Amino acid sequence: DESKVKVATLSDIHSFKEYQQVYNDIAKKIEDEDDFDVDGSAGPNLVRLAWHSAGTYDKYDKNPHTNGGSYGGTMRFSKEGGDGANNGLAKGREFLEPLLKKYTWLSHGDLWTLAGVVAIQEMGGPKIKWRPGRKDLSEEYQAPNGKLPDAAQGPDYVRKFFNRLDFTDREMVALIGAHTLGRCHVTSSGYDGPWDFAPTMFDNGFFTQLQKGVGSGEGQWHLRKWDGPEQYEDNNSNSLMMLPADMALVQDPKFKKIVDEFAASQEAFFNEFAPAFQKLLESGIHFPKESKELVFRTLDEQS
Ligand code: ZEM
Incomplete structure (x- = not known):
C-alpha cells in the first residue's frame, strides 16, 4: 500500500x-x-x-x-x-x-x-x-x-489546486512568488514574457509588480491585445506579464493581503517560501x- x-x-x-x-x-x-x-x-x-x-x-x-x-x-x-x-x-x-x-x-x-x-x-x-x-x-x-495547474484559471481554482497538495493560503501565495524567476515561452506554454525585470534574481519582485493590480494608472496591468492566450501586460513597459492565475492573487482579498505583506517584506516572503518549497x-x-x-x-x- x-x-x-x-x-x-x-x-x-x-x-x-x-x-x-x-x-x-x-x-x-x-x-x-x-x-x-x-x-x-x-x-x-x-x-x-x-x-x-x-x-x-x-x-x-x-x-x-x-x-x-x-x-x-x-x-x-x-x-x-x-x-x-x-x-x-x-x-x-x-x-x-x-x-x-x-x-x-x-x-x-x-x-x-x-x-x-x-x-x-x-x-x-x-x-x-x-x-x-x-x-x-x-x-x-x-x-x-x-x-x-492551468494558468487560465482564477482564485477558487488556485486555492483548490494547492489544497490538493496540502498547502495553506500563505504557502501557495509564497510558492507562486517563484515567478520572480524566468519567463513564459510561446514555444512551451503559449504565454510570453517575464514577470519582473530581474528574472535570474530570486527576490520579491513578483509581488511588487503584481501588487499594482489591474487598472489604468501608472505601472498597472491591462489585458494584452494579441492572438495568444489571455495574459496581462504592464502599462509602463509593455514588457512584463502576468498569467490569469497570477492575477488571481490580487483578485481574492485573502490572497491580496498576503501579496501586500510579501511585497513589503522580502524577509516575510523568504520565511514562508523556504519551508513551503521543502514541503x-x-x-x-x-x-x-x-x-x-x-x-x-x-x-x-x-x-
Ligand atoms: Zn510556474 N509557470 N506556475 N510556478 N514557473 C511558468 C513558468 C515558471 C504556473 C504556470 O502556468 C506557469 C509555480 C506555480 C505556477 C516557475 C515556478 C513555479 C509558465 C511558463 C507557466 C505557464 C512556462 C514556459 O512557457 O516556459 C501556474 C498556473 C502556477 C500555479 C497556479 C510554482 C509553485 C513554482 C515554483 C515554486 C518558474 C521558475 C518558471 C519559469 C521557467 C523558465 O523556464 O523560465
Whole structure:
C-alpha cells in the first residue's frame, strides 16, 4: 500500500559532503552554461523542473501508482514527460543528465529536486532544507497527465489546486512568488514574457509588480491585445506579464493581503517560501524520523 512505496531509504544515502559536491557541480554548470535561455541562466528552468516533478502529488489519492510527487523521477518517461504542462523541461533534464553519469548512485528525483534548491540559493534566494532518499520508480508510477495547474484559471481554482497538495493560503501565495524567476515561452506554454525585470534574481519582485493590480494608472496591468492566450501586460513597459492565475492573487482579498505583506517584506516572503518549497519537494514521500535535513553552502560562501 501507499505507506510502503515512497519511503526515503536511509541505507542508500550518501554523506553531506557528497551531496554538497553534487550541489557545487550543478551550481558551476549553471554558471558556465550562461546561454541556456533568453535570460542566460538554466536556473529558472531547473526550479520549474523541481516543481513539476513534485507538483503532480494528490493527497486524496492513496494509490502510489497514480498519486504523483517527486519520489520516482517518473517525468523521465514519455507519458509524464509528454504532458503539455511539461513542455520545455526536457531541456533542463538533459542539462542535468551528465550528473547522473558522474554520480551513478543518484536518483532522478533526488537530482531534480536538489537542482531546484541549487538554483534558488545561487540566484539569491533563501536556504532550502533538503533531504535525500528518493528512488527511481518504473513507468507504472507515472502521474496521470493534467495534474499540474492551468494558468487560465482564477482564485477558487488556485486555492483548490494547492489544497490538493496540502498547502495553506500563505504557502501557495509564497510558492507562486517563484515567478520572480524566468519567463513564459510561446514555444512551451503559449504565454510570453517575464514577470519582473530581474528574472535570474530570486527576490520579491513578483509581488511588487503584481501588487499594482489591474487598472489604468501608472505601472498597472491591462489585458494584452494579441492572438495568444489571455495574459496581462504592464502599462509602463509593455514588457512584463502576468498569467490569469497570477492575477488571481490580487483578485481574492485573502490572497491580496498576503501579496501586500510579501511585497513589503522580502524577509516575510523568504520565511514562508523556504519551508513551503521543502514541503512541496517532499510531497507524498515518507521520510524516516532519523533522516537529516541538509543545508547547503552556496558557491559564494565557499570561496
Ligand atoms: Zn510556474 N509557470 N506556475 N510556478 N514557473 C511558468 C513558468 C515558471 C504556473 C504556470 O502556468 C506557469 C509555480 C506555480 C505556477 C516557475 C515556478 C513555479 C509558465 C511558463 C507557466 C505557464 C512556462 C514556459 O512557457 O516556459 C501556474 C498556473 C502556477 C500555479 C497556479 C510554482 C509553485 C513554482 C515554483 C515554486 C518558474 C521558475 C518558471 C519559469 C521557467 C523558465 O523556464 O523560465
